[in-house]
Amino acid sequence: MRIAGRKVGDGRDGDRVIPVFNPHTEQRIGSVPKATLDEVREAFETAHAFQPKLTRAERAGILQKAAAIIRERLDDVAGLITAESGLCLKDSLYEAGRVSDVLLFGANEVLKDDGQIFSCDLTPHGKKRRVYTQRSPLLGVISAITPFNHPMNQVAHKVVPSVATNNRMVLKPSEKVPFSAIFFADILYQAGLPPEMLSVVTGDPREIADELLTNPRVDLITFTGGVAIGKYIASKAGYRRVVLELGGNDPIIVMEDADLEEASSLAIQGSYKNSGQRCTAVKRMLVHEAVAGRFTEMVVEKTKAWKHGDPLDKASDMGTVIDEHAAMLFESRVKEAVGQGARLLAGNQRRGALYAPTVIDNVRPEMTVVREETFGPVSPIIRFRDIDEAIRISNGTAYGLSSAVCTNRLDHITRFVNELHVGTVNVREVPGYRLELTPFGGIKDSGLGYKEGVQEAMKSFTNLKTYSLPWA
Known part of the structure; x- marks a missing residue:
């Protein structure tokens, strides 16, 4: 030292x-x-x-x-x-x-x-x-x-x-x-x-x-x-x-008018960059029920193409998480969610500290995997009916760090900026986007x-x- x-x-x-x-x-x-x-x-x-x-x-x-x-x-x-x-x-x-x-x-x-x-x-x-x-x-x-x-x-x-x-x-x-x-x-x-x-x-x-x-x-x-x-x-x-x-429990909120190609790319980048170990990583994917089916298909497809493995391989998109204990925690939370009715669509495979990027659908807000901060490469998909429900679900955790919203409607953007209980709202960008210069921080337990x-x-x-x- x-x-x-x-x-x-x-x-x-x-x-x-x-x-x-x-x-x-x-x-x-x-x-x-x-x-x-x-x-x-x-x-x-x-x-x-x-x-x-x-x-x-x-x-x-x-x-x-x-x-x-x-x-x-x-x-x-x-x-x-x-x-x-x-x-x-x-x-x-x-x-x-x-x-x-x-x-x-x-x-x-x-x-x-x-x-x-x-x-x-x-x-x-x-x-x-x-x-x-x-x-x-x-x-x-x-x-x-x-x-x-x-x-x-x-x-x-x-x-x-x-x-x-x-x-x-x-x-x-x-x-x-x-x-x-x-x-x-x-x-x-x-x-x-x-x-x-x-x-x-x-x-x-x-x-x-x-x-x-x-x-x-x-x-x-x-x-x-x-x-x-x-x-x-x-x-x-x-x-x-x-x-x-x-900590953070940051959502990406995908409205019915969103560009799904853009939204799904932001969702997986936000979930898997840095092995999902960011306080501002996407930890909940809130998707309007009108586009949830297609969005989920695109997220699964892009997740399966996300190369994970040897961190020293320059082609790898993701290495390990910090240790085997962390990987075991993610694995157990996903298994618990599946046991409660969620659907495993990709991943949840572990070898030591190497944990595969994972997608689960039909997730409910009360499940541990989204109620608590799951600090790894897990993509839980929660469906909502309208903007009121999206805001209610987003605000329904102890955390308030950051968020991402995918929409082109100014009235929706205005509501998200004003009503989400977070320190940052990024429109058509990952929750963690910032400059090293700009203000960053959260409220509540964040x-x-x-x-x-x-x-x-x-x-x-x-x-x-x-x-x-x-x-x-």
């Missing part, structure tokens, strides 16, 4: 290591240290003792240089992501490109003045003054915790806004995919980042999680991951700012309403200061 840039542990320290396995080959590809509480505390103390003084130009330069290094080493980055996560090379190369985008957007945002000016003589009660605002780094340290499903891009979305705002961060990546985070940190150090501004600690969450949440040096906790852990963090954080980006995306994260990672001056 890296404590202020210093390498700590070599992954061979007896029992104090966490092995990392390739989900496809099941071979051990390495190990990382299991941090002690003292090491975590050292990371926070070192970060807190350092006061960054980087100018905007210097911060932008570091992020631009890191982006260039990523672009020069796309194959290395993609190979590492594939090795520890099981994602196919197509998905890993796409993620590596997105990481470069995050860095470049961060560099650009640094160069924008983020203050405001208010004239005070706007009412008879005003004065000849002006009020100004400016954003300042947090007084304490940011504690960041990232999940397995985007091993480097999730890390970039925490680290880049921190660097851009002259903050200090201690990052704990998922113990399943730690090497991408460490590699990203090394690239930033190479690009000129003062090492005290970023530490990466690896370890067993059961041992170190509470320290990451309650250390007195922590000013803000930013977490991406599951709902249960997110709510635990909220309960432990106390008087600290918390940014939680949690998060606290704070947005990610480089621009919004930079706001969350700063304190707003207001001052005023006489102005004739």
Whole structure:
């Protein structure tokens, strides 16, 4: 791991290591240290003792240089992501490109003045003054915790806004995919980042999680991951700012006027890209009964053509899921749904962590496979009668992250935008579509309403200061 840039542990320290396995080959590809509480505390103390003084130009330069290094080493980055996560090379190369985008957007945002000016003589009660605002780094340290499903891009979305705002961060990546985070940190150090501004600690969450949440040096906790852990963090954080980006149960809603060729292509891409392991993946296909038959046929046809297998095969459209346990969960949920009356039309075949893209029809909203977040390549099809029922079904879960709607009717689009209880509505696009710059986040069990995306994260990672001056 890296404590202020210093390498700590070599992954061979007896029992104090966490092995990392390739989900496809099941071979051990390495190990990382299991941090002690003292090491975590050292990371926070070192970060807190350092006061960054980087100018905007210097911060932008570091992020631009890191982006260039990523672009020069796309194959290395993609190979590492594939090795520890099981994602196919197509998905890993796409993620590596997105990481470069995050860095470049961060560099650009640094160069924008983020203050405001208010004239005070706007009412008879005003004065000849002006009020100004400016954003300042947090007084304490940011504690960041990232999940397995985007091993480097999730890390970039925490680290880049921190660097851009002259903050200090201690990052704990998922113990399943730690090497991408460490590699990203090394690239930033190479690009000129003062090492005290970023530490990466690896370890067993059961041992170190509470320290990451309650250390007195922590000013803000930013977490991406599951709902249960997110709510635990909220309960432990106390008087600290918390940014939680949690799960999703995102629908694609296909109306009777939709272009079915387009809608079915979006549906399977949204379901199977990244092995279905996206909080914004299509997890429910809500289809108008007038077109459900033809739509279902097209989804099955395209699913069977979706090549899954060896993640290193450049022809593969999908690799493995994160581990065999996850694949077994998807398999069991589909079997449960079939036992309750759903029809299995494709897939639900498993070998280790390799799980086939799966389509089930005649799904009802109360079935576990769609009531809960099924975080894998499963396409459950739910039929509805009219837009009122579509909206009711869509809103009928604990989640509220994103959505996709396929229709050309402006009156329907307007209703979906206004009435779906989600953070994002994408028209004729997958639920997960966004730029790395734009606001992203959910409501209800999908998060606290704070947005990610480089621009919004930079706001969350700063304190707003207001001052005023006489102005004739």
